[in-house]
Amino acid sequence: MPEVKDGQPQQRVEKQQQPVAEQRPQTEQQAQQPKTEAQLGARAEPAKFKVEQPHEPEQVEQAHEPEQVEQEEQATLEGQLMGCRTLKTDPIPAVDKSPSLRVLETYTPQQQQQAQQYTAAVGACTDFACLRQANQLPRAPGQFPFPHFLVIGFPKCATTSIYCHLIQHPQVQHPKLKEPHLLTDKCRPSLSNCSVEAQQQYVVEESDWLPEQLAAAFPWLKMAISMREPISQAIAMLLHNPGSPFVHACEEQLMRGLGIQCTAEARAHYSSKLRQWMAFFPREQLHVYEGITAVDAMPGALLHLKSFLGVDESLPSGTLPLTNWKHQRSGPDELGKYWMLRRADYELLVGMARNDTVE
Numbered sequence: 001m002p003e004v005k006d007g008q009p010q011q012r013v014e015k016q017q018q019p020v021a022e023q024r025p026q027t028e029q030q031a032q033q034p035k036t037e038a039q040l041g042a043r044a045e046p047a048k049f050k051v052e053q054p055h056e057p058e059q060v061e062q063a064h065e066p067e068q069v070e071q072e073e074q075a076t077l078e079g080q081l082m083g084c085r086t087l088k089t090d091p092i093p094a095v096d097k098s099p100s101l102r103v104l105e106t107y108t109p110q111q112q113q114q115a116q117q118y119t120a121a122v123g124a125c126t127d128f129a130c131l132r133q134a135n136q137l138p139r140a141p142g143q144f145p146f147p148h149f150l151v152i153g154f155p156k157c158a159t160t161s162i163y164c165h166l167i168q169h170p171q172v173q174h175p176k177l178k179e180p181h182l183l184t185d186k187c188r189p190s191l192s193n194c195s196v197e198a199q200q201q202y203v204v205e206e207s208d209w210l211p212e213q214l215a216a217a218f219p220w221l222k223m224a225i226s227m228r229e230p231i232s233q234a235i236a237m238l239l240h241n242p243g244s245p246f247v248h249a250c251e252e253q254l255m256r257g258l259g260i261q262c263t264a265e266a267r268a269h270y271s272s273k274l275r276q277w278m279a280f281f282p283r284e285q286l287h288v289y290e291g292i293t294a295v296d297a298m299p300g301a302l303l304h305l306k307s308f309l310g311v312d313e314s315l316p317s318g319t320l321p322l323t324n325w326k327h328q329r330s331g332p333d334e335l336g337k338y339w340m341l342r343r344a345d346y347e348l349l350v351g352m353a354r355n356d357t358v359e
């Protein structure tokens with residue numbers, strides 16, 4: 001999970017070089033690869049909710065020459081941006097993150113020491129109990145407790161693009177992976193029982209226990225919740241992996257124009273999930289935004305998101321990249337056969353969406 005450092009130092013000691021293969025968790029192969037049926041099924045289930053979770057604490061790096069550190073940081077960023085290409089051939093341009101480090105110069109030696117000690121303590125943790133203890137340490141001005149925010153679901157609501165945008169923000173300390181899969185059902189029923197090893201098996205995207213546990217462990221946490229107009233969200237869910245048995249099972253309905261039964265399974269069921277998060281987090285810590293996938297609404301939605309997170313709204317840019325879109329994952333021919341949406345089917349979908357909204 002990105003840790004926002006509100007105008008405060010990005011601790012270079014937190015950076016850890018990885019082998020190139022590990023640096024590219026969201027490469028085209030991985031980010032754009034169709035997910036397995038189990039993954040798609042899990043997303044489609046009403047009880048599931050996608051969570052971008054806290055990143056594995058990074059180890060303290062050995063001291064390096066400043067030039068070498070700079071080169072390594074640039075290489076790391078380029079590695080991460082590999083999975084954030086707008087199109088297969090157009091990488092998102094890297095931005096200069098150095099201005100965020102200048103705030104260090106305004107700190108007194110004691111504040112610098114506090115900032116470094118806090119960052120090192122948090123970075124050395126391998127479980128939630130340790131993290132809770134590290135968060136008792138004094139922090140430098142502007143230094144947020146860690147983790148500061150989560151970007152949570154819903155699936156197919158441009159979360160990859162949001163990750164790609166935020167990892168370039170100089171005030172955001174981001175996870176190495178977009179979805180680190182840090183929490184697994186081995187954590188149940190208590191996050192404090194989790195070791196980092198256990199947490200890495202697979203995500204528990206379950207809103208029945210997670211909000212309560214997270215609120216208890218990190219009461220300051222801010223939650224950004226991305227939503228999308230429900231019809232295109234459901235269609236995107238269905239076409240996440242056109243070659244999958246899940247889609248084949250629905251093929252007849254899809255060929256008729258996205259049959260109601262299949263689409264019903266793929267729906268996000270926004271309200272029931274949101275209710276569970278709202279039960280445990282105060283409203284001011286929840287930012288629910290929709291329309292970020294709509295051309296007209298995107299700039300405003302992006303500004304509001306960054307304002308909620310407490311970071312400079314103008315950085316790294318005012319535009320959300322377009323990543324992980326269906327035609328990038330599959331050829332247009334493969335998808336094309338599913339685009340014969342008839343008026344009657346469309347009206348059924350609208351009716352379903354309206355019911356969702358009423359609910």
Ligand SMILES: Nc1ncnc2c1ncn2[C@@H]1O[C@H](COP(=O)(O)OS(=O)(=O)O)[C@@H](OP(=O)(O)O)[C@H]1O
Pocket residue numbers: 154155156157158159160161232235236237292293294320321322323324325326327
């Ligand atoms: N900037 C921008 N504008 C408009 N639409 C956008 C943008 N960025 C991502 N998207 C669309 O978001 C869909 C992918 O969402 P996710 O990355 O959250 O998908 S995933 O759940 O992580 O697989 C995917 O939707 P579909 O193409 O309908 O599948 C993307 O096209």
